[in-house]
Amino acid sequence: MLEWHVSLRVFDKIYAAERLDSDDALELFHSDDLFGIGRAASSAAETRHDKKVYYTRNRHINPTNLCVNRCKFCAFSRSVGQDGAYAMTIDEILHTLAASASPFNELHIVGGLHPDWPFSYYLELISKIKLHHPHVQIKAFTAVEIDHFTKLSGLGLQGTLSKLKAHGLDMLPGGGAEIFNEGVRARLCPEKIHASRWLEIHEAAHNLGIKSNATMLYGHIETYEDRVEHLMALRQLQDSTGGFQAFIPLSYQPVDAVETTRYPSGIDDLKTIAISRLVLDNFPHIKAYWIMLGQKICQIALFFGATDIDGTVIEEKIAHSAGASSAPALTTAEMIHLITRAHKEAVQRNATYEEVQ
Amino acid sequence: MDGKLKQAARHLTETPLLELGQMADDCRVVLHPEHIVTFIVDRNINYTNVCVNKCSFCAFYKDEGSPEAYIIDEGVLMEKISETIALGGTQILIQGGLNPSLNIAYYSALLQKIKKMFTINIHGFSPPEIAYMASKAGLSIRETVITLKDAGLDSIPGGGAEILSDRVRQLISPRKINTATWLEVMKEAHLLGMRTTATMMFGTVETPQDIIAHLEAIWRLQGQTGGFTAFIPWTFQPGGSVLGREIIDSTGHATAVDYLRVLALSRIYLDNIKNIQASWVTQGIKTAQVALRFGANDFGSTMIEENVVKAAGVAFMVSKNDIIGAIKSTGFRPAQRDTYYNVLNYF
Numbered sequence: 001m002l003e004w005h006v007s008l009r010v011f012d013k014i015y016a017a018e019r020l021d022s023d024d025a026l027e028l029f030h031s032d033d034l035f036g037i038g039r040a041a042s043s044a045a046e047t048r049h050d051k052k053v054y055y056t057r058n059r060h061i062n063p064t065n066l067c068v069n070r071c072k073f074c075a076f077s078r079s080v081g082q083d084g085a086y087a088m089t090i091d092e093i094l095h096t097l098a099a100s101a102s103p104f105n106e107l108h109i110v111g112g113l114h115p116d117w118p119f120s121y122y123l124e125l126i127s128k129i130k131l132h133h134p135h136v137q138i139k140a141f142t143a144v145e146i147d148h149f150t151k152l153s154g155l156g157l158q159g160t161l162s163k164l165k166a167h168g169l170d171m172l173p174g175g176g177a178e179i180f181n182e183g184v185r186a187r188l189c190p191e192k193i194h195a196s197r198w199l200e201i202h203e204a205a206h207n208l209g210i211k212s213n214a215t216m217l218y219g220h221i222e223t224y225e226d227r228v229e230h231l232m233a234l235r236q237l238q239d240s241t242g243g244f245q246a247f248i249p250l251s252y253q254p255v256d257a258v259e260t261t262r263y264p265s266g267i268d269d270l271k272t273i274a275i276s277r278l279v280l281d282n283f284p285h286i287k288a289y290w291i292m293l294g295q296k297i298c299q300i301a302l303f304f305g306a307t308d309i310d311g312t313v314i315e316e317k318i319a320h321s322a323g324a325s326s327a328p329a330l331t332t333a334e335m336i337h338l339i340t341r342a343h344k345e346a347v348q349r350n351a352t353y354e355e356v357q
Numbered sequence: 358m359d360g361k362l363k364q365a366a367r368h369l370t371e372t373p374l375l376e377l378g379q380m381a382d383d384c385r386v387v388l389h390p391e392h393i394v395t396f397i398v399d400r401n402i403n404y405t406n407v408c409v410n411k412c413s414f415c416a417f418y419k420d421e422g423s424p425e426a427y428i429i430d431e432g433v434l435m436e437k438i439s440e441t442i443a444l445g446g447t448q449i450l451i452q453g454g455l456n457p458s459l460n461i462a463y464y465s466a467l468l469q470k471i472k473k474m475f476t477i478n479i480h481g482f483s484p485p486e487i488a489y490m491a492s493k494a495g496l497s498i499r500e501t502v503i504t505l506k507d508a509g510l511d512s513i514p515g516g517g518a519e520i521l522s523d524r525v526r527q528l529i530s531p532r533k534i535n536t537a538t539w540l541e542v543m544k545e546a547h548l549l550g551m552r553t554t555a556t557m558m559f560g561t562v563e564t565p566q567d568i569i570a571h572l573e574a575i576w577r578l579q580g581q582t583g584g585f586t587a588f589i590p591w592t593f594q595p596g597g598s599v600l601g602r603e604i605i606d607s608t609g610h611a612t613a614v615d616y617l618r619v620l621a622l623s624r625i626y627l628d629n630i631k632n633i634q635a636s637w638v639t640q641g642i643k644t645a646q647v648a649l650r651f652g653a654n655d656f657g658s659t660m661i662e663e664n665v666v667k668a669a670g671v672a673f674m675v676s677k678n679d680i681i682g683a684i685k686s687t688g689f690r691p692a693q694r695d696t697y698y699n700v701l702n703y704f
Contacts (some may be wrong), residue, residue, distance in 0.1 A: 032688060034650050035379040042375070265686040266643030267650060296613035296644040303374050303614075337609040342374075 008033060014040045016310055020279050022228050028275045029224040034267060041274035041305030048284065049307045053342075054349040055335045056311035056356075058106035061096070062318060063088050063125070067112030069144070071178075071189035073220065073252065076321040077112050087114060090125050094132060102314065102331075106351040108131070109140035110175055110318070119152040119160075123167045128334055130168035137170040137215075138215045139350035141200040144176035147193045157204045165210055171351050172205050174213030180233050181226040188220065199237055206243025213287075213353060214244050219252035219264030227272070231279045245353055246285040246308055247276055251292045253322040266297050270304045277305030284353065291319045294326050297340045308349075309335060361626075362569055368622050369565040374614060378428060381621035381652035387542035388631055389654045393703075394684045395632075395694040396656040398677055399448035399480070400441040404429045404467075407455025410485065412530035414466025414519075414561060416597030418454050428456065431470070438475050445677070447695050449482035450514055450658070455489040461501065464490060465508035472509035478696045479509055483516035488534045495640040498538075499545045512696050513546050515554035515589065521574045522567040529561050529600055540578055552697060555585050555630070556603045559619055560611025561600060568619060572626045579629045581589060586698055587632035588620050591639040613644050624652025632698055642679070648685045655694075656680055 007030055010024040020028075028037055064087040067077035078085035088096075097107075108130065114121075126138050140165070141149070150160045161169075178188060180195035193201075202212050217232050236243045249272045254263045264272070277286045287308040288301035298309050314329045332348075339346040346357040369375055405428045408418035419426040438449055449471075464482070471479060482490075482505065491501035519526065521536040534542075543553050555575045559568055579585050592611040595601030604610060616636075624633050635653035637645035638660055645656065658676045681704045684691035693702040 035375045038375045229601065262682070262686060265683070266646040267687050269643065294641055294643060296616075296641060297647070299613050300617065300644070300647060330375070338612055341612045342614050343610070 007211040008027070008036065011036060011040065014044075014278060015139045016106075019281060022232055025228040025275060025279050026224055027229060029227065029271070034271060035057055037271060037274045037278075038304045039227040041277040044277050044281075045286070045305045045307050051343070051345045052073050052307065052347045053302055053334075053339045053344040054308045054347050054353065055339070056106050056349050056351070057102070057104045057107055057332060058311035058351075059097075059100060059104045059314035060110045060316045061088075061107060061111075062152065063093060063109065063323075064114045064117075065112050065317070066114050068115055069113055069189065069191040071192055073178075073188060073217065073322070074318075075323070076318045080115065087117075090121070090128055092130060093125065097129065097133065097316075100314065101342065102312065104312070105135060105356060106137050106139060106311065108173060108313075109138065110142050110145065110173055113145065119149055119163075122149060122177045122203075123163060126164065126168040135320065138168055139171040139173050139351045140164075140169055140239055142173055142175035144193055146172070146201050146205075147197055157201060159206065161205055161208050161210060161320065165208060171245075172202065172210060172212035172245070174215040175322055177230070178217045179220075179222045180230045181222065184222050184226055195233065199233060202243065203237055203241055204318045206241035211243050211245050213246045213248060214283075215248045215250050216276075217250045217252055219262070219268060228279075230275060235280055235282060238354070242282070246287045247280050247283045248289050248310075249273055249276055250289065253292065253319065253324055266300075269293055269297050270301060273301045273306050274304040288290075291316050291324055291326050295330065295334075295338060299342055300341065302342045302344055309339070311335070362573065363678055365569045365572065365622060365626055366565055367569060368625065369533050369618060374618065377618060377621045377625075378651045381624040382625050382650050384628070385633070385652050385654055392689050393692050393700070394649055394654060394687070394689040395692050395698060395700065396657050396671055396680050396684070397448055397694055397696065398444060398446045399443075399450055399658045399660075400437060400446055400554070401450045401452070401658070401660055402429065402434060402437055403453050404434065404451055405453040405456040405459065407456040407458070409457060409489075409563045410455050410530060410532045412519075412533060413600035413603075414529055414558070414593055414598050416594075416601070423455065428459070431467070434467075435471075435474060438471060438477060442475060442477060444579055445693070446477070447701070448478040448480050448658075448660075451479060451597070452483055452514060452516060455486060457493075460498070461490045461504060467505060468509035478511045480512045480514055480696055481505075483514050484539045485517040485534050486543050487513070488538050499549075502542070502545050506551060509618065510551075512545070512551055512586075513553040515543075515556040515585075518556050519558045520561070520563045520567050521557075521571040522563065525561070525563045525567050536574065540574060543584065544578055544582060547578075547582035552584055552586045554587045554589060554634075556588070557590040557623075558593055558617075559590065560615060561604060568622075569626075572623060576627055576629060579627070583629070585630050586621055586696070587634050588627050588630050589634040589636060589657070590623050591615075591636040592616050594639055613640065616640055616644065617648065620648055620653060621651045637683075639678075641682050646683060649684075649687055651688060655698075656684055656691075670699065 010027050065078045153160045214234050251264045251269050285308045286306050288298040288306035290298035336346045406419045407421050407426045595610050632655050633653045634655045634657045635645040635648035681691045691704040692700045
C-alpha cells in the first residue's frame with residue numbers, strides 16, 4: 001500500500017546531488033509523490049541530455065524459440081517438436097534482412113538456448129550479417145546465451161566473448177537480468193544463470209570494450225526491496241567498469257504460469273523509470289521500452305527521466321508472445337511525433353548512442 | 358481576455374506537464390479526499406448505426422440502404438438488458454445514429470417496454486438524437502425531453518458535444534447540432550430535474566482556445582443548473598474515418614501527453630463539476646491509471662459492449678474484475694457506483 005503524502009527527506013539529498021542509498025530508494029518506491037519524484041528524475045535527465053530523446057531504427061531477429069530453459073514468465077519458448085517451434089537457418093535470416101523494406105542501423109539478436117546449434121552457428125551468423133550489412137551494429141546475445149556459448153565453445157568467458165567480438169559483435173543487450181534476488185529467481189526462472197553470473201558476464205564484456213545494456217523485469221512477485229537490490233548491484237558494477245549504456249526497466253506482462261495476476265500500474269511504470277534515473281546516477285540513459293509499456297506510457301515517461309524510447313523494433317516476437325498489446329512496429333514518423341509532442345528534441349542514434357542525424 | 362481564460366490557455370500550452378498534473382491532483386484530493394475511485398457496471402447499446410449526420414470523425418455510421426445498416430431487434434435488446442442486470446449492471450447507455458425511419462413514438466414505446474420489464478437506469482439519447490427527434494416530431498426540445506422522461510428516460514449522456522465551438526463543428530460535423538442547441542438540450546433536461554454528463558472529443562482541428570471555450574460553456578451552464586454529474590474528455594480516435602486519415606497526414610493524432618494536459622485542465626477549470634472520468638476505452642488501462650493522478654476520480658464504465666469506438670479500431674477488452682484490479686494497483690480503493698455517483702459497493 002502506498003503511503004499518501006509523506007514528505008520526503010530524500011529530496012534534500014537529490015537536490016544536493018548526493019548519491020542515494022538503498023533506504024532512500026525504498027522510500028521513493030513507497031511514496032505516492034508521483035510528481036515530486038517525476039520532477040527530480042526529469043531534472044536529472046535534463047542535466048545529462050538537455051531536451052534530447054534518443055531513438056533508433058532497429059529491427060529484431062529472434063533466430064529460434066527452441067530453448068532448454070523454462071522460465072515461468074516466458075510465453076515465447078518451445079521444445080523440439082512442439083507446435084509453433086521454429087529455428088531459422090543463417091540463409092533465412094540473411095534473406096529476411098535483405099527483404100526488409102525499412103532501413104535499420106541496429107540489429108538486436110536474441111533467442112532461445114537451442115539444444116543443438118554449435119558455437120560456430122553464432123559466429124557465422126554475425127560475420128555473415130556484417131559482410132552483407134557492414135554499417136549495421138550488432139547488439140546480440142543476452143548473458144544467458146553467452147553463458148550457454150561458453151559451454152559450447154570451451155573457450156571460457158573471455159575467450160568466447162573475444163571470438164564473438166572478432167566476428168562482429170558490437171554490443172550485448174541487457175536481457176536475462178530479470179530480478180537479481182536469488183529467492184525470486186529460483187521461483188521464476190530456476191534454470192537461468194544466477195545473478196552473479198549475469199554480472200560477471202557483463203563485467204567481462206565491458207573489460208573487452210564491449211558495451212552493454214541492463215534490464216530489470218518488475219511487477220510480478222518481487223518486492224520493492226528486490227528492485228532496490230537489483231539497482232544497487234548494477235550501480236556497483238557500473239562504478240567499476242562504466243560499460244553500461246542504458247538501463248531498461250521491463251514492465252511485467254502477466255502470463256498464466258506465474259502465481260500472480262497482478263501487473264504494474266501505469267503509475268508504477270512511471271515511478272520505476274523515475275527512481276531508476278535517480279538511483280543509477282552513473283548510467284547515461286534510462287530507456288522507456290514502448291513494446292512493454294505501450295507508446296502512451298512510453299511518451300509520458302519522457303517526463304519521468306527516460307531519455308531513450310528504443311526504436312522501430314521491427315519483428316519483435318518475445319514480448320508479443322506474452323500478449324504485449326503494443327503495435328508490431330512503430331514508424332520513425334510516429335516516434336518523432338511522440339517525442340516532439342512532448343516538447344523534446346528527437347535525436348536518431350545508433351546502438352552506441354552516436355547521433356546519426 | 359478574462360484572466361481565467363488566459364490562465365487556462367497558459368496551462369494548455371506552457372505550464373510544465375507535471376506541475377499541471379500536481380495542480381489537478383490537488384483539486385481532485387479536495388473534492389475526493391477518501392482515495393476512492395468509482396466505476397459503473399453498465400452496457401452500451403447502440404440501437405442503430407444509420408445516421409444522417411455523417412460526421413467526418415466517425416467510423417460507425419452507415420447509410421440507410423447499406424447492407425451493414427441495422428436497427429436493433431427488440432428481443433435482442435431486452436436480452437442484452439437482462440444479461441446486464443445478471444452481471445450486476447445498474448445502467449444501460451442507449452445511443453445510436455440519427456435514423457430517419459425512427460420517430461419519437463418508437464423511442465417512447467421502447468422506453469416504456471424497458472421500464473415495464475426491468476428495474477434499471479436508462480441513460481440514453483445524446484443531444485443530437487434528442488434534437489433530431491424534436492425536429493422530426495415538430496416539438497420543442499423541452500416537449501421532447503418531457504415526452505422521453507415520461508416514457509422512462511432517467512438521465513442523458515453527454516455525447517455529441519465534440520468541441521463546443523461552431524467553427525470546429527462546421528469543419529468536422531457540419532450536419533450536427535450547433536453549440537447552442539447542444540447546451541439547450543442539457544439545460545432543459547437539467548431544469549426538468551434530470552442529470553446528465555458532458556463530454557469533449559479533442560485532437561481534431563481545434564485550437565487551445567476552442568478547448569477553453571468548451572470548458573467555459575460547460576462551466577457556465579453548470580453554474581446555472583448544477584445538472585452535470587461528470588465531465589469526460591477523450592481524444593479523437595483516427596482509425597477508420599475520413600478525418601482520421603487527414604489528421605494523421607497533417608498534424609498527427611493527439612498523444613497521451615495531450616490527453617493528460619486536457620484532462621488536468623478540465624479538473625482545474627470545472628470546479629463546479631464533481632467528477633472527472635478517465636477514458637480507458639480510448640487511452641488504455643495504463644494511461645487511465647495515470648489519469649487518476651491527473652485529475653480523474655472515476656474509471657467510467659465496464660463497457661460490456663461498445664461498438665462506436667471499436668469501429669475506429671480501438672478494442673480494449675476488460676471485465677469488472679480487471680477494472681477493480683486496475684484501480685487497486687494504483688493504491689486507490691475501487692467502488693462500484695450508480696448513475697448518480699452513489700457508491701453501491703466497495704472492493
